[in-house]
Amino acid sequence: MEDVKLMKGNEAMAEAAIRAGADAYFGYPITPQSEVIEYLMMEKPENRTGMQVLQAESEVAAINMVYGAAACGKRVMTSSSSPGISLKLEGISYMAGSELPCLIANVMRGGPGLGTIQPGQADYFQAVKGGGHGDYRLIVLAPSTVQEMADFVDLGFELAFKYRNPVMILSDGAIGQMMEKVFLPDQKERLTDKEVINKYGSWATTGKPESRERNIITSLNLKSEVQENHNFHLQKKYKSIEENEIRYEAIQCDDAEYIMVAFGTSARICQKVIQLGRDKGLKLGLLRPITLWPFPKQIINKLADTSKGFLSVEMNAGQMIEDVQLAVNGKAPVSHYGRMGGMIPSPSDVLVAVEKELKKIG
Amino acid sequence: MTEEIIIAGFGGQGVLSMGKILAYSGIMQDQEVSWMPSYGPEMRGGTANVTVILSDDRINSPILNEFDTAIVLNQQSMDKFESMVKPGGLLLYDPNGISHHPKRKDITIATIEAVKEATLINRKTFNMVVMGAFLKVHPIVKMDNIHRGLKKSLPERHHHLIPLNEEAIKKGMAKVQIIHKV
Structure with a gap:
């Protein structure tokens, strides 16, 4: 230990x-x-x-x-x-x-x-x-x-x-x-100045050697053509992040008839809701996005084939629900449950909301 | 085994540190633990409570609205948490300062005169007297793990106070009274 x-x-x-x-x-x-x-x-x-x-x-x-x-x-x-x-x-x-x-x-x-x-x-x-x-x-x-x-x-x-x-x-x-x-993880060594130059010298302002042009770090580009190209480059990078870096945790989703989507503290609360719901015979699951951007769209869309519906549980007025809706793309009803202003929903509050939605769906 | 506990009282009573020592003791016996405080901006005098969970399994929600045990150290907390004890659970309180005593019949109710007992040792050991009382009724952590928990949670310069704290825990164990048992 x-x-x-x-x-x-x-x-x-x-x-x-x-x-x-x-x-x-x-x-x-x-x-x-x-x-x-x-x-x-x-x-x-x-x-x-x-x-x-x-x-x-x-x-x-x-x-x-x-x-x-x-x-x-x-x-x-x-x-x-x-x-x-x-x-x-x-x-x-x-x-x-x-x-x-x-x-x-x-x-x-x-x-x-x-x-x-x-x-x-x-x-x-x-x-x-x-x-x-x-x-x-x-x-x-x-x-x-x-x-x-x-x-x-x-x-x-x-x-x-x-x-x-x-x-x-x-x-x-x-x-x-x-x-x-x-x-706690093991201590990683900090990079030495030489290692920084070797790894990031192609773009970082580590001092200009004779062998290359100077590196310029700026977000300003007054030529629109150049700035648009820079935007194309950024968008390509974002696409590659979307393709490679989506992370999520699916908790008891395999047999779930109804799925909550939640992150952070709300996701912890929803794990208790799964337990309370399953004790009552409700087959609940939780999809927990770990990367909020890029958002785990595909898995949610896939779960919409088998789930009766989704509840986006958030400590806000309903924000992530928009991304859940886009992911579900009309395949199943998506609702929101949330508290605001520093209030934290209790597991039984969320369960009541789930039961209400299930009743609506029938 | 999962034990979900709320400890509630005034800031300055040692509510949060009692929870921390319990949590550390849980770690010492290889359990999962969580310690979730709730308090206002005041350093002293405001209400303070902490939800402590010790479990053999992964802990789901650190935020709960029903508890296996409520340890209640002022009237406001009694008013708020008596109804949140699960049927068959435990409510432990110090009658000092309590005017409306608990009425439920479906839970075990125990009292500890912790203010009185702690004054005989050292007033600052109040929270350890309460913890001793709790552990007598619900022995969820072993005494040697509490010892290790105290060692881990107290800075080294306070380690000479560990025997005093352990005396207070034993005092609490000896003086707890079960008022109603289910």
């Missing part, structure tokens, strides 16, 4: 960043994710791996520090909660446009505006449909356990560098604040 720990999701994410060989973290505190920067400040990773941690003067400053470090080919991360992510969006769009790899964690709270400090999932649209301006996509990972909060850090960095694209971990205040058993 050497590396089993009881940790908050936020702490697990911070420790995982050190162990993933991250070069830097820039952030600004906000509830309910402040434990990320608190843990890093306390742990002093500079003494362990040389990783730099800095509390920026604002969220906007933090994301632009991330931009700068990423442009040098560094593994760099930031995190915040809903209102703070809104502030970072300009920088995120710039990074998507400049094709810069980085990891951004959003530990969501109830909104809109300053909203509440309790958990929410109302930033789904913001995360998967853009948020910032322009035709861009983030790879969005949705952890539903503290273990996944840790595991998705390294996965996020790997995907970010594989596609030269920002990756977002979309979590919420419940998973950030709860403690569970977590097996």
Whole structure:
């Protein structure tokens, strides 16, 4: 049991960043994710791996520090909660446009505006449909356990560098604040300057050698023809991500007559609903998207052949339901159940909603 | 085996840390655990509660609306959680400060005068007296795993306090009273 720990999701994410060989973290505190920067400040990773941690003067400053470090080919991360992510969006769009790899964690709270400090999932649209301006996509990972909060850090960095694209971990205040058993990954070595040049020297601003032209990192292109070509290139990349990186977990879907679709905390609650429902003879299943973008469309469409219907369970007014509907494509009824503003649905609330829908379907 | 517990009281009573020690003790006996807090922005004085689950299987929802055990340490929590104990479950409370006592007949009800007992040892061991009382009625973790759990969850500079905490746990075990049994 050497590396089993009881940790908050936020702490697990911070420790995982050190162990993933991250070069830097820039952030600004906000509830309910402040434990990320608190843990890093306390742990002093500079003494362990040389990783730099800095509390920026604002969220906007933090994301632009991330931009700068990423442009040098560094593994760099930031995190915040809903209102703070809104502030970072300009920088995120710039990074998507400049094709810069980085990891951004959003530990969501109830909104809109300053909203509440309790958990929410109302930033789904913001995360998967853009948020910032322009035709861009983030790879969005949705952890539903503290273990996944840790595991998705390294996965996020790997995907970010594989596609030269920002990756977002979309979590919420419940998973950030709860403690569970977590097996921590082994320490990865940080890349040396030489290794960064070897791996990313083709695009990163690591210093111009005589052998090549200078690398330019920018999202600005005043010639429309060139900018359109850049967009074609981005779209091709996004298509390849959609083809290769969809992740999901299908829980008791094989014999399910009715399927809930949920991510993060809602997915945990729905697992209890399956148990409660099956105790009453209702064959329920859960499709849990792990990547919210790219969204697991095909499996949902396939499940629509055998399922009587779908319930999208979210801590918002109904956002992911739109993607579920697109995936189901009219084959079966799709409904939504949600709570807002920091309220968390209880398993029995969701079961009542499921039973109501089943009654409607007949 | 799965045990779903809510511990509820005022901030500052040690509700969250009692949950943490229970969770660590669960890890020490190789169980899955979850610790889900709910509290306001206050450091002290606000209501605080924590859902702790210990299970031999994968834990599904960390958020529950019925519990095997409710450990209740103030009136507000009694009002909220008495009805959320599963039939046949356990409600443990400290009668100190409780004016409306529980009325249910389909659950086991136990009391521990934890404020009184803890004052005789060290007032800060209040939560360990309560934990001892709980473990006497529901021995879900072994004493040596609690010892290891305490060691894991307390920073090393506080390890000299472990014997005091264990004394408090034993006190709770000795003084718990079962008021109603199903």
